Amino acid sequence: MSEPEQFLGATFLRDKIREHWGELPQERAAALQSRVLEATVSAQTKQGSASRTLTEALAALAVQMTPDQWPDVIPDLTRTCQSLGDARLGAKLLLSVLTEMPNEGHFRHPHTPHTLLTVSVLELVLSLLKQGPDEQVASRCMELLGAWVDLDLLVTDLLPVLDLVLVPFVGSPALISVTLDMMDRVVSSPANYNYPSSVLQLAVRVLTLTPFIKQFVDEKEPESLVALGNVFTSLVSSHSRTFVSALTGSDESQADIARRTIGAVLDLASVPGRYPTDETVSELTFGVWYTLQDDILASDEHKEQLTEQLQPVYSALLNVMVQKSMLPKDPSEYSPDEAEAFRRYRQDILDFYTYTQSLLGDYILNSFIIYLHGAMQAVREDPSNWPALESVLHGLTGLGESCDDDLVLVDSMRTVLLTLPEIPYSNNKKLMAAALKLIDSNSACLDLHPDCLFKLIPMLLAGLTDPDVALYSTMALKDICQEAPASMAPHAAQVLTACKEVLQADRLSGRECVRLMYVVGSLLRFVTEHEERLKVMDDIIRPFIQEFKRLVDGKDSQKVISSKSLLVVRVNMFASLASAMAFDDEQSAGGQLASPLLLLLRELLPSLLFLANCGSEDEVMAECICHFLQRSMSSLDDAMEPFVDASLNILSTLYSKEPHPQVLDLVRQMLLTFRLEGPLGPVMQQVFGQVCAGSVRYFSADLGRYPESLVKFWEVLSQLVKKRPSYLTGVPTQLGDLLLLASACVTLPDRRVMCSSCSFLAHLISKAPEHQVFASHLGTIGAQLVHQLLTAIGGAVPRDCVDHTADVFLAMNRANAGDLSRWLTAVLAQDDFPTRRVNDADKKIFMKHVLHNRSNMTFLRGKVAIFSQQCRGLYGSEYAAATLNTGDPPSV
Amino acid sequence: MAHQLYRNTTIGHCLQESLDELMQYDQLPPALAMKVLLQFDKAISAALANRVKSRLSFKAGKLNTYRFCDNVWTLLLTGVEFKEVQDVAKADRMKIVAMDGRAQV
Numbered sequence: 001m002s003e004p005e006q007f008l009g010a011t012f013l014r015d016k017i018r019e020h021w022g023e024l025p026q027e028r029a030a031a032l033q034s035r036v037l038e039a040t041v042s043a044q045t046k047q048g049s050a051s052r053t054l055t056e057a058l059a060a061l062a063v064q065m066t067p068d069q070w071p072d073v074i075p076d077l078t079r080t081c082q083s084l085g086d087a088r089l090g091a092k093l094l095l096s097v098l099t100e101m102p103n104e105g106h107f108r109h110p111h112t113p114h115t116l117l118t119v120s121v122l123e124l125v126l127s128l129l130k131q132g133p134d135e136q137v138a139s140r141c142m143e144l145l146g147a148w149v150d151l152d153l154l155v156t157d158l159l160p161v162l163d164l165v166l167v168p169f170v171g172s173p174a175l176i177s178v179t180l181d182m183m184d185r186v187v188s189s190p191a192n193y194n195y196p197s198s199v200l201q202l203a204v205r206v207l208t209l210t211p212f213i214k215q216f217v218d219e220k221e222p223e224s225l226v227a228l229g230n231v232f233t234s235l236v237s238s239h240s241r242t243f244v245s246a247l248t249g250s251d252e253s254q255a256d257i258a259r260r261t262i263g264a265v266l267d268l269a270s271v272p273g274r275y276p277t278d279e280t281v282s283e284l285t286f287g288v289w290y291t292l293q294d295d296i297l298a299s300d301e302h303k304e305q306l307t308e309q310l311q312p313v314y315s316a317l318l319n320v321m322v323q324k325s326m327l328p329k330d331p332s333e334y335s336p337d338e339a340e341a342f343r344r345y346r347q348d349i350l351d352f353y354t355y356t357q358s359l360l361g362d363y364i365l366n367s368f369i370i371y372l373h374g375a376m377q378a379v380r381e382d383p384s385n386w387p388a389l390e391s392v393l394h395g396l397t398g399l400g401e402s403c404d405d406d407l408v409l410v411d412s413m414r415t416v417l418l419t420l421p422e423i424p425y426s427n428n429k430k431l432m433a434a435a436l437k438l439i440d441s442n443s444a445c446l447d448l449h450p451d452c453l454f455k456l457i458p459m460l461l462a463g464l465t466d467p468d469v470a471l472y473s474t475m476a477l478k479d480i481c482q483e484a485p486a487s488m489a490p491h492a493a494q495v496l497t498a499c500k501e502v503l504q505a506d507r508l509s510g511r512e513c514v515r516l517m518y519v520v521g522s523l524l525r526f527v528t529e530h531e532e533r534l535k536v537m538d539d540i541i542r543p544f545i546q547e548f549k550r551l552v553d554g555k556d557s558q559k560v561i562s563s564k565s566l567l568v569v570r571v572n573m574f575a576s577l578a579s580a581m582a583f584d585d586e587q588s589a590g591g592q593l594a595s596p597l598l599l600l601l602r603e604l605l606p607s608l609l610f611l612a613n614c615g616s617e618d619e620v621m622a623e624c625i626c627h628f629l630q631r632s633m634s635s636l637d638d639a640m641e642p643f644v645d646a647s648l649n650i651l652s653t654l655y656s657k658e659p660h661p662q663v664l665d666l667v668r669q670m671l672l673t674f675r676l677e678g679p680l681g682p683v684m685q686q687v688f689g690q691v692c693a694g695s696v697r698y699f700s701a702d703l704g705r706y707p708e709s710l711v712k713f714w715e716v717l718s719q720l721v722k723k724r725p726s727y728l729t730g731v732p733t734q735l736g737d738l739l740l741l742a743s744a745c746v747t748l749p750d751r752r753v754m755c756s757s758c759s760f761l762a763h764l765i766s767k768a769p770e771h772q773v774f775a776s777h778l779g780t781i782g783a784q785l786v787h788q789l790l791t792a793i794g795g796a797v798p799r800d801c802v803d804h805t806a807d808v809f810l811a812m813n814r815a816n817a818g819d820l821s822r823w824l825t826a827v828l829a830q831d832d833f834p835t836r837r838v839n840d841a842d843k844k845i846f847m848k849h850v851l852h853n854r855s856n857m858t859f860l861r862g863k864v865a866i867f868s869q870q871c872r873g874l875y876g877s878e879y880a881a882a883t884l885n886t887g888d889p890p891s892v
Numbered sequence: 893m894a895h896q897l898y899r900n901t902t903i904g905h906c907l908q909e910s911l912d913e914l915m916q917y918d919q920l921p922p923a924l925a926m927k928v929l930l931q932f933d934k935a936i937s938a939a940l941a942n943r944v945k946s947r948l949s950f951k952a953g954k955l956n957t958y959r960f961c962d963n964v965w966t967l968l969l970t971g972v973e974f975k976e977v978q979d980v981a982k983a984d985r986m987k988i989v990a991m992d993g994r995a996q997v
Contacts, residue, residue, distance in 0.1 A: 347949060401951070751905070795916055798909045874915060877922035882929065883899070883908055 003048045010043075010053035017060040018104065029069055036061050037080050044084060044093050055093065059100030066117060074098075074120040088137060091128060095140035098124075102147045121148060122157055129165055135174040138165070142175065146182035149189050155198040158186060162205045170209055170228075180227040187235040196242040199235075200254050203243075203261045206235055210264050217271050222279055229268045229281040236265055236288045244295040247309055248302040259309075262292070266313055270320045274328065276341045282324060286348050289317065293359050307359060314360060318367055321349045325394060326387035327430060350398030357402065357409075365412045368396055372416065376423055383426045393434035400441035413442055414449045421455050429468040436463050436472035443479040450487030453480075457491050461498040464516075470508055474515040481522035481580070492526035495519065500540045510569035517573040521580025524596055537596055541577065544570055545603050552607045552614075560614040567611065568624045574604060575628040582635035597635055598642075604628075605646045612650045616657040625654065626662035633669060644670055644680050648687045655691055659698045661712035667691055668716040676726055685730045688720075696737045700744075707750050714742065714756035721763045725771060728764070735777045739764075743781060746788045746805070747796040754797050758804035761785070765811040779819065782812070786823040793864060794834025794871040799883070802868045806861040809850050821851055835871045842870050895991050898936045899929065907932055950974045952986065965990040 001009075013036070024032065040058045043051040062073050070076070077097060081090035098121055125141050133141070145153075145161065169179040187206065192199050209228060216225040236243060246258035265288050273279040296306045325346050328334065334342060357364055375389035396416055399409070420435050439456055446452060463473030477495070481488055488495065499520050502508060508516065520540055527533040548570045551563045560567065581597040608625055615621030629647050633640050640647075648670060655663045671688060674680045695713050698706060717738070720727045728735065745757035768775040778785075789805045812820045827833070828843045838846075849863040866875065874880040898904050911928060914920035953971025960966075967988040974981045 749909075798905065799912055800905070800908075872912065872916050873918075874912075874922060879911075879915070879922040879926045879929070882896075882926060 003050065006043070006048065006050035007053060010039075010050040010057060014053055014057035014060055017057055017064060021064045026069075029065060033061060033065065033070065037076075040093070040097075041080060041084055044089055052096075055096045056100050059097045060104050062097065063101055063104040074117065074124060078124070088134060091133065091137045092140055094124075095128075095137065095144050099140065099144040099147045102151055118148065118151055118153055119157075122153070122161070126161055126164070129161065135172070138169065138175055139178045142169065142178040142182045146178075146185045149182070149185045150191065153189075153191070155186070155192050155195065155202045159201060159205065162202075166205055167208050170212055176224055177227060180224075180231055183231045184227075184234055187231055188238045192239070196239070196245065197254075199239045199242045200246060200257050203235060203257050206231060207257070207260055207264065210260075210267070213264065213267050213271070217273075217279075222281070225268075225271065225279065225281045226284070229284045232261070232264050232268060233284045233288050236261060237291045240288075240291045240295045244292065244299060244302075244306060248299070248305055262310070262313060266316060266320075269317060274333075275324060275345050276338055277334070282320075283345060283348065286352060289314075289352060290355060293356065296359060311360070311363070314356060315363075315367070318353075318356075318364065321352060322371060322388070322391050322395060325349045325391040327390055329384065329387060346394065350395065353395055353398050354402045357399065362408055362412060365396075365399055365409055368392060368399065369412065369416060372396070372419060376419075379426075379431075380424050383424070383428065386428050386431055389423070390430050390434045393431070393438050397434070397438045397441045400438060400445065407448075410445045410448055413445050414452055417442060417445075417449075417452045418455055421459055429466075432463065432466070432469045433472050435459065436469055436476050440472065440476035440479050443476065443483040445484075446480055446487050447484035450484065450490075453487055453491060457494065461495065464498060464502045465505075465507075467507055470502075470512050474508070474512045474519075477519045478515045481519050485522060485525075488523060489526045492523040496523055496527075496536055496540065503540065504543065510565075510572070513569060514572045514576045517576040518580045521577040521596075524581065533596060534599075537599070541600070544573060545600075548574075548604070549607050552611050557614040560611065564615070564618065564621065567615075568620055571608075571611075571624040571628050574600065575624065575631045578628060578631040578635055580635075595636070595639065597632060598639065601632060601640075601643050605643060605650070609646070609650050609653060612653040616654045619658075619660065622654050622658070622660040623662050625650065626660070626666050630662075630666055630669070633666075633673070638673075641674065641680065644674055645683050648683060652687050652690050655694050659695060659706050659709040659713070661709045664691070664709065664712045664716050668719060671720065671727060672723060676724060685727065688727050689731050689734065692731055692734045692738060696734065696741055699741055700737075703744060703748060703753075704750070707753055710745065711752045711756045714745070714753070714760040718756070718760045718763050721760065721767060725767050725774075729771055729773050732773050735773060736780065739777055739781050739785075743785045743788045746785070746808075747792050749797055751798060751801050754792065754801050755804050758808050762804075762807040762811040765808065765815050768815040775815070778812075778815065782819055783823045783826060786812075786820070787827045790827060790834045793868045795868075799865070799868055799872070802864050803861045806857065806864040809864070810854070810857060810860055813851060813854050817851060817854070821847075824850065835873075837873045838867070838870050842867070895937060896933055897989065897991060898933065898940075901936075903936070904932070948974055950986075963992060 036054070036058050040051075040054040043054045062070065062077070066073050077094055081094040084090040084093065121144070125144060128137065129141055145158070149158075166179070166183070169175040183206070187202065192202070209231070212228055213225070216222075216228065243258040243261060246254040249255060265285050269282050269285040271279050271281055275282060292310070296303060296310065299306060331339070353364060371392045372389075375385070375392050378385040379389050396413075400413055400416075417439065420438065423431065423435060425431050425435070436459070439460065460473050460477055463469045463476075466473075499516050503513060503516060524533055524536060527536055548567070551567060552560060578597055578600065581595070581600075608628070611621065612625055615625075629650070632643075633647075648667070651663050651667055651670075654660055655667075667687065671684055674684065676684060695709075699710055699713070703710070717728070728738075739761075742757045742761050745753050746761070748754050748757075764774055765778060768778050785808070789808055792805055793802050809820070824847050828847060846863065846867040850860065853860050853863075869875040869880045899908065907929070911920065911925040915922060915925055951973050952969035953973075954969065955967060956970050957968040958965070965988070967990070969986045969988070970984060972983045972986040974983070
């Protein structure tokens with residue numbers, strides 16, 4: 001027989017033994033056993049692909065027959081393997097079969113007794129190891145132990161093996177990997193959780209590997225170091241409570257074991273070299289410190305004692321982390337992937353500082369202040385020592401972001417902030433960027449200590465003029481204006497002047513300009529004199545308005561298109577300005593518009609209309625225009641009323657050529673904010689009608705082309721039906737088209753479209769009793785809608801969406817049960833509808849459930865789900881039951 | 893058995909829809925579909941644990957709700973800001989569902 005044939009045969013045999021053992025007559029088992037043994041032994045000499053599969057088949061057979069039908073499985077297998085004639089080959093086969101046995105699912109059944117078997121296996125392994133086997137057999141022994149470790153194999157059982165082979169095998173290049181793998185499984189085995197003293201005995205054995213840490217570092221073997229690191233970190237992480245208890249227990253020897261083990265993990269965290277080019281093992285230790293800390297903080301009565309004991313460890317760690325977090329002097333040392341890995345590593349270190357604050361309190365910030373002064377001195381002596389200082393500033397940034405509520409920390413941070421101007425930057429961009437980020441992270445603290453800004457504002461403004469660090473300056477200024485606006489009051493004039501110069505110099509990127517406009521808008525509130533405020537606007541904002549008008553008002557659409565990116569930046573700048581101008585203002589004596597935002601709107605809206613006309617098909621352009629209008633509305637609220645007409649005109653123009661979802665959102669906002677009965681009523685109703693007509697035109701032509709817009713459209717209509725149904729009653733001629741469109745969307749396979757259209761239909765139908773026009777249109781399309789809903793249930797939409805059809809059925813039943821009954825009867829009378837898998841009895845039951853239930857949504861959804869499974873031929877299958885609840889895990 | 897948490901993701905939904913369709917047309921028996929789903933649970937857990945290295949920081953304005961039941965954490969946050977180097981993205985609401993990756997169901 002050819003090798004592929006043998007392989008297929010072996011695979012078939014193995015799968016049959018695994019999955020269809022119950023079909024074999026018991027009296028044939030013994031014969032099968034001897035045939036499989038014979039075939040497996042014979043295949044070993046050829047070492048083809050079939051030999052491995054036959055080994056698995058033999059293992060599966062042993063598992064199925066143990067212990068009743070095959071009580072002496074180990075001696076029998078040993079005898080059979082010895083019959084190979086080659087002791088080494090026989091040992092390898094025996095070990096392979098035994099290694100496969102724990103992988104058999106049946107073997108892991110809690111009621112399968114295999115304690116005696118485990119003991120036999122362990123004795124066999126120990127006897128083989130004592131003979132001094134060759135590397136291949138030794139390797140198989142380690143693999144076997146790793147596979148059996150989860151099955152009643154206690155640490156105490158393994159200790160003789162570990163004492164015999166652990167250090168020699170870890171010292172052997174051929175065996176180190178498989179041995180450490182085995183140890184990793186041993187230390188993480190959940191079976192040891194209940195035996196803390198055994199864990200400490202295991203730790204003693206693991207500690208014998210500590211000298212290898214230095215050895216692997218010296219011999220530059222990072223992979224071996226990582227494998228060793230996994231063992232130590234898994235040991236402490238998996239049993240941190242045991243180690244913490246040992247530290248506070250009365251047994252000094254146990255406490256010493258715990259201390260030395262934690263010390264070994266600290267050694268791993270401190271291995272010399274840069275991450276990730278020289279070493280990757282330090283990253284493994286992060287989880288250990290979090291787990292230890294959690295157990296320390298949870299231990300109420302011993303918390304102080306533990307903190308005192310472990311403070312030196314965490315203190316040493318802080319020092320190590322600052323070293324490890326240092327940037328390379330030459331950025332080209334890292335490839336892009338390595339640079340990204342290092343960025344994540346630095347973020348992990350920041351998370352460590354923040355987390356450890358709960359344990360160390362203000363010790364950590366005080367330590368950083370000491371580091372800061374030390375690093376500053378080092379830079380003064382030699383500017384090339386900047387990485388340490390940058391690392392300290394980086395660490396302080398993380399601490400600053402998390403100290404909002406802690407007044408003691410906020411006070412300490414004030415000291416740090418006041419030190420920043422004294423740093424000798426020597427035009428080092430990295431240091432300057434780190435300092436600016438630190439100011440940014442403390443923007444909330446500046447609310448409590450605004451005096452710091454007197455020293456920090458010059459730094460921030462100097463950063464604006466440097467393109468390399470302007471990003472951080474603008475971010476910091478913006479965040480300070482958001483988080484601590486009152487603190488900026490004394491500096492408003494100075495900052496506005498600097499902003500004007502920088503914006504006119506045109507050296508900032510688009511995003512930086514947008515952020516700076518927020519700062520300008522925010523600071524205008526502190527310019528209380530109306531004339532002074534107009535002058536500031538003229539100086540800073542008017543040039544941009546004029547530039548914008550120049551580009552747009554020439555009525556040259558080609559020019560607009562070619563200047564698109566600049567126009568988008570400018571509109572976003574105006575939007576940022578608008579979002580910052582959310583402050584109340586009094587009218588001037590002449591009754592003219594005094595709010596700067598109102599002045600801005602009056603200037604810009606006509607130009608925006610033309611821009612909307614030219615760029616209505618461009619998504620980016622539409623988005624930025626909507627962004628500006630939306631920000632203006634948020635800031636002005638009702639005061640926007642004089643400009644609603646013009647704004648709606650712009651939105652209608654944008655929507656005339658392309659159904660932008662942002663336009664729909666803003667239209668909804670305006671229609672809900674302003675009264676339909678007020679002076680804006682007619683124009684709002686007219687725009688709503690235009691939007692509906694446009695939507696029907698776009699979506700009817702191709703339902704799948706604009707899914708985002710379609711979803712947004714139904715969401716908007718749902719809200720309007722709920723809150724202002726008069727908008728829809730105001731478009732009676734379009735209602736029919738809207739309902740037909742919604743009905744068509746019910747059978748779309750796009751989950752979100754289907755859900756949103758069902759939601760709209762349910763809301764509209766629920767209002768039918770109050771509004772005759774709704775009821776009348778429902779009467780016209782009712783049968784068609786029921787047909788669509790049943791098509792969806794039958795298989796047109798994913799199963800997890802059919803719930804939403806229940807919402808529509810419930811609404812229809814409440815609105816007009818008689819009509820629903822008639823429609824259901826007519827539609828379900830069709831043969832093979834929704835599918836051929838449901839018979840008349842199933843349909844009758846389903847109809848009964850729908851019609852008899854007018855209040856219990858959960859019940860109806862359940863019945864719809866069952867009918868859907870019946871239609872799809874899944875009802876009663878394990879698959880259907882397992883995939884019913886695909887939402888969040890259940891809670892009690 | 894691995895967690896079934898990730899069935900409620902885009903890729904999980906797509907897989908289930910594909911399996912549903914194959915079963916509807918009698919091209920796949922339900923038992924095999926079940927095996928595919930179980931394999932998906934294992935594969936996605938392993939892939940997320942071992943092959944995904946992306947990191948993103950976020951800060952929330954408010955922790956609205958926290959719930960720990962059946963070893964599952966559910967956290968609802970509002971005013972969330974995601975920061976990656978220069979970019980900042982915002983979300984009004986965020987829901988985190990977290991299970992212990994070491995414990996097995």
